[in-house]
Amino acid sequence: MTVWDRPEPPTRPVPLDRERIVAAAVALADEGGLDEVSLRKVAARLKAGPMRLYGYIATKEELFDLMVDEVQAEILPEAPPGDWRETLRVLAHRTRQTVLRHEWLADLLGGRPTLGPNGLAVTEARLAALHGLADIDTVLRAAETVSAYTTGAIRREVANLRAERATGLSKSDWQRANGPHVTRMLATGRFPALSKAVHEATHVDAEESFEAGLDWVLDAVAAKLARP
Template sequence: MTVWDRPEPPTRPAPLDRERIVAAAVALADEGGLEAVSLRKVAARLDVGPMRLYGYISTKEELFDLMVDEVHAEIVPDEPPGDWREALRDRAHRTRQAALRHEWLADLLGGRPTLGPNALAASEAMLATFDGFADIDAVMRAVETVGAYVTGAIRHEVANLRAERATGLTMREWQRAHGPHLSKMLATGRYPALSRLVHDGSEVDAGTTFATNLEWVLDAVAAKLVPSSS
């Protein structure tokens, strides 16, 4: 029985429910990452004994599932998307924004499917736009391809944000600090392709990079999808 199917225990004098537990866990994770979340710490945040939580949640993995589904409420579209491309684009940008608000989400993306009501609603809204495609396997490949890009891009961006906090250096400051070493290595002539990239490539912000690369992925997916009427 999943955590969503299991009924909550009867109300006791100190009010408690899964909604309050999850809200406390999300707040802890927002403050200190997933390592800051444990049933003991959540119980302390709620000013209840740790054993009270076991009537609602059996393991920390269940708690993580509930936390991910809670954040999926921010990913469900406000209105039904117009087509599959809009749906995948909207989901990608909403997932990125959710991960920037809750960086710990990046550590839980890409695993087994989330079966909570918010995650199912987000998936239903997206998949409903593929009604015109008979090849369900092609639809699955399309969704998985875009999902893999989004997960990788978000994890890369969040890793850079964490590195900035850990080192106290922005990416630009880090590049300046390591510039002399890189210039010396490129001057050897052993890395002509890398040298061209460093000297001639354009530098853009993370949001622009995410959006541009996403469109490239969507273009590739569009080339493989064949509507039923074709």
């Protein structure tokens, strides 16, 4: 029986429910990452005994599932955005924005799909946008491809943000610090393609890069959908 199917225990002194437990866990994760989340710390924040929480949540993994589902509600737009391409674009951007608000979510994306109501609703929105445009296998591959790009790009962005905090160096500071080494390596002539990219390419910020990559993925999906 999943955590969503299991009934909650009766109310006792110091009122608890899964909604309050999950809200406290999300707040802890927002403040310090997933390492700050434990049933003991959640119980302390709610001024309840740790054993009380086990009536509602059996394991930390269940708690993580509930946390992911809670914030996935932020991905869903209030109204359908439009055609399939605009719908997938909006869902991708809202996923990125949600992860930037809840950075810990990047560590829990990309595995098995979450089975909570919000996670299922996000999946439904992706598939519904493509419904009727191709056979179901093509629809599934298209949705998975856009989702895989979105997850990978977001994880890379979050990794860079964490590196900046860990080193105290912004992207430009890091580039300046490592510039002499890179210059020496490029001067060997062993990396001509990389040298061209370093010296001639237009360097864009994370949002511009995300948008450009998403456009390319959506173009590829459109080409697949256009095939007989």
